[in-house]
Amino acid sequence: MKRSLIALLMFVAMTAGCSNLSTEGINLPVFDKIYYVVFEGKPELSKGTVYYGDALEIGSILSQQPGANNLYVAKISILNKYNDMMKDTAVFYAGDGKMMYDSVGEVGKPLTEGAKILGFTGKTGVLWFKTKSKVKSLSEAAVNKAQDLYNKAVK
Numbered sequence: 499m500k501r502s503l504i505a506l507l508m509f510v511a512m513t514a515g516c517s518n519l520s521t522e523g524i525n526l527p528v529f530d531k532i533y534y535v536v537f538e539g540k541p542e543l544s545k546g547t548v549y550y551g552d553a554l555e556i557g558s559i560l561s562q563q564p565g566a567n568n569l570y571v572a573k574i575s576i577l578n579k580y581n582d583m584m585k586d587t588a589v590f591y592a593g594d595g596k597m598m599y600d601s602v603g604e605v606g607k608p609l610t611e612g613a614k615i616l617g618f619t620g621k622t623g624v625l626w627f628k629t630k631s632k633v634k635s636l637s638e639a640a641v642n643k644a645q646d647l648y649n650k651a652v653k
Contacts, residue, residue, distance in 0.1 A: 530575045535617040537570040541592035548574050550599045556580040584609045591618040600624050
């Protein structure tokens, strides 16, 4: 009797380990993502946090490294609940010792983890970049439209 009980317990224990495992219904953790922000010039970042607006903390600065040609790279971690903000339109700037999130466009493609993102040493740099990019895009559009009209006119 004792042997058959032990054999039965061993059989149940062995077959339980062979069952199909499913992750359905289990909430697996989604980890924060890492990105690299590249600055021309040294950003004044005395706080170790990344912000959206004045008070919403969306991540942290993991490290800051000086590079060649007066470039600086900050390795950042963005909290997983804000990953949807990380698109190819994302930029960062240093303001009041904090790293601040901004965007240079309304729509964009999602960034992959480890992506390099443009950084500015101040808000003015972001505004100048936005203005310059819009003018460049408009001028390119004007040149393209003129070429298109010319091609249609000479046919």
